[in-house]
Amino acid sequence: MSTQAKPLAAETISPTPERHLPKGESADRKAVTQGRWAATLxxxxxxxxAIVVGYPIVSAIVMSFQNDSGLDPATGLFVAGGFAGITNYTHWLLQQCTGAGGAxxxxxxxxxGAQFWNATVTTFFFTIVTVLLETIIGFWMAIIMARAFRGRGLLRAAVLVPxxxxxxxxxxxxxxxxxxxxIANSLFGASILWTGSEWPAKWAVVIADVWKTTPFxxxxxxxxxxxxxxxxxEAAKVDGASTYQxxxxxxxxxxxxxxxxxxLFRVMDALRMFDLPFILTQGANNTTTLSILVIQQxxxxxxxAAALSTITFIIIFLVAFIFVRFLGANAVDSGEPTTRKAKAAK
Amino acid sequence: MSTLTASRKGNTSAPEIRKRPFDWGQARTYISAAVIVIWCFLPAYWMVVTAFRQSGFTYDTTFFFTHFTLDNFVATFSEAQGNHFARALGNSLFIGICTTVIALLFGVFAAYALARLNFKGKFLVLGVILGASMFPGVALVTPLFQLFTNIGWIGTYQALILPNISFVLPLTIYTLTSFFREMPWELEEAARIDGCTQGQAFRKVIMPLAAPAVFTTAILAFISSWNEFLLSSQLSSDATKPVTVAIASFAGSQPHEEPYTTIMAAATIVTIPLIIMVLLFQRKIVAGLTAGAVK
Structure with missing residues (x-):
């Protein structure tokens, strides 16, 4: 098992350690043929x-700058849409709706439209709370799983169940x-209407999510x-470091x-949380996440809806960007730079 | 002394040979391990217990199997309330297999190139593929919903398979790339020296060696397609909806009352094959998950 363990950060981000080909014509030719072969593959x-991701994303951005066709609330006449400028974005961000006469x-x-900021706060609440709990409990689980004992295989299989x-x-x-x-109410002798009010509903979602994703x-x-x-x-023990140290x-x-x-993976996943609150609470009692709001729209x-989904992925992108910068800063003192230094030294 | 410690600290779970009165550390480990196993299995166990309970005793809180019945499984497949569960199972299977096959067909070649070949822009390609998998489902669903409405694809199988590829293909490429990096590629060189072309070496030497990695990736791809909910809930019709959507909207005979025993029976049917698969291929799946580290 342990042989399969890999340096995650390095594995997922950095390419294979390059084989340093001798410089010269033959190496160049080899690189060119390899490049062509790689491109074909x-x-x-x-x-x-590009078809299944690129096209929808571009098309969503184009759509987000267009008016929805529909009945004008003031005149009762059908309006065909057309270029909307940024009104779809102000609709969500500034909570502006079209009133009488288009004002x-x-x-x-x-x-x-009025739920955007609530949904944003809810989404971030779910993200921060679930990822924090999952990290702490997950760390503890990982430490137990790393120990050598009989039946470790069963434990590792069990964590895959959720x-x-x-x-x-x-x-x-x-x-x-x-x-x-x-069973939850009867176990604790409580009579909480879990999905009936805001905080129990939120905690129900958090508990279910923590149960499912902590093992991962x-x-x-x-x-x-x-x-x-x-x-x-061993060395630290010899030097007298305590368990905590x-x-x-x-x-x-x-x-x-x-x-x-x-x-990072969990945060990005939690920011697009949909299935759990959508089925568990139908987004009632302030458990509407951004994803649920898009689906309702x-x-x-x-x-x-396209504007809102664009806002959602920009939020996720920004959070990921902050994380990667943060990670990038870390990668400098672990593993990564050796190859870079080696290259620079050439 | 040092060799003794080293061998005992090794990765094998060899039990300690030296006899001690009672090892508290080891006992704590076992208790913690038991807590984790219970954490993982308990809700799933409750699901199975409820699935075998008569619907009149839905909220019975006895911990063991009581009021045992198989009626719920019959009710799950009954068409009386307009639940097409059998059909939904078939749909999920069909969509999952198609998605997996298509993703592997493309992913195997891309992963081979990413793991094996040196070329400019490899970093960029990896970034683009990882980035593609990071787009939230809702960012895809709006334009796809409009597009499929316009061309009359809503509720067709292709409208469900295509969006699934958007997250299954990146997952496939990532997992396979990290598996392929670990393979004994010297054998490929040996085949080249023996006169194979690069294509032949790939087909005759590498493919058989890569089969376990491809198989594991196929399991991961299938599971993630099987579990998808958001896109299918919007893009499917009654005839094509997969099990996840079917379970979420399961109707019972009484309005305003969730038919929980029937739902739990359906949930058991959906989950048990996955759990068996996971328990059988535990090692490989863990390796694949931590290698790809997506979903």
Whole structure:
């Protein structure tokens, strides 16, 4: 098992260590043929991705600058749409709806337009709370899984169970557990209407999500833990470091690259959370995430929905960018620079 | 002394040979491990228990199997309430297999090039592929919904398979790339020396060696397609909806009351094959997950 552990950060981001070909004509020719061969192999995949990802993204951005066709609320006449400028964006960001005579007015409470900032706050709340809990519990699980004991195989298989269960099923399952007469209430002797008010509903979503994704987090952290050689710990023990010191000074810094990649993946996943709150609470009681808001808007107007989905992925992109900068700063003192230095030295 | 410690600290789970009265550290490990196993299995266990319980005892909180019945499984497949569960299972299977096959068909070649060949812009290609998988489903669903409405594709199989490829193909390429990097490529060179072309070496030497990696990736690809909900909930019709969508909108005989025992039976049917697959291929799946590190 341990042989499969890989340096996550380095593995996923850096290319294979290059074979340094001797400089000269033959090497150049080899590079050219390899380049052509590589292009032949890769271009089909890139074309497919351009169709299934690139086209929708570009088309969503184009759509987001167009008016939704529909009835004008003031005149009752059908309006055909046309160029909208940034009104679809101001609709969400500034919560401006079209009032009588096409003038921009504040969206009425309860309309989808008025929910944007609530949905943003909810999405970030879910992201921060779930990822924090998952990191802490996942770390603990990973430390246990890294230990040598009989039955470790069973433990590693067990953690895959929540991961393998479809999120839609997880949502129904926890919906049943959190039902009024369900097991959660009867276990704790409580009579909480879990999906009936804001905070219980939010915590129900958080608990279900933490249950499902912590094991995944644990596996990623475990992969990082297994890269730390035992000799480092032995040396620290000899030098008299306590358990806490060993964790603080060895485990944490050495596992950090893998941990950051794991957290990044989870954050990006949590920011687009949809299935769980959509099925568990239908977005009621302030559990509407940005993704749910987009889906609700689709039936009311494609173009506003396109603007909102564009805003959503820009938010996710920005968060990822901040993380990668943060990670990039870290990668400089781990592994990465050796190849760069080697190249620079040439 | 040092060799002794080293061998004991090794990765194998060899039990300690020296006898001690009681090892508290080891006991704590076992207790923690038990807590984790219970954490993982308990809700799933509750699902199975409920699936076998008579619907009149839906909210019975006895921990063990009581009021045992198979009626829920019959009810799951009954068409009386307009649930086409059997059809949904078939749909998920069909969509999953098509998505996996298409993603592998393209992904194997791209991953080979990324893992094996030196070329300019490799970094960029990897970035583009990883970036593609990071777009949220909702960013794709709006334009696709409009496009498929215009060309009459809503509710067709191709309208469900195409969007799935958007996240399964990057996952496939990433997982395969990291598997391929670990393969014994000297054998390819040996084949080249023996007179194979690069294409022949790929087909005759590398493909058989790569089969386990491809198989693991296929499992991961299939599971992620099987579990997809957002896109299919918008783009499918009654006839083509996959199981995840079917379970989310399961109707019972009583309005305003969730038929939980039937839903749990359906959930069990959907989940058990995945759990068996996961338990059988545990090692490979963990390797694939941590290698690709997507989803």
């Amino acid at each position: 890769i271009i089909p995949s890139l074309i497919v991705l 921009a007015v504040a969206c009425a409470p309860g309309t989808l 991961w393998a269960i479809p999120t839609a099923v997880t949502a129904k399952l926890w919906g049943f557990i959190f039902a009024f007469q369900g 987090m644990a596996l990623l952290i475990l992969a990082g833990l297994q890269l730390i050689p035992d000799t480092v710990y 060993r964790f603080r000074m060895i485990t944490l810094p050495l596992v950090k690259p893998a941990l950051m990649v794991a957290v 689709i039936r009311q107007g494609f173009n506003s």
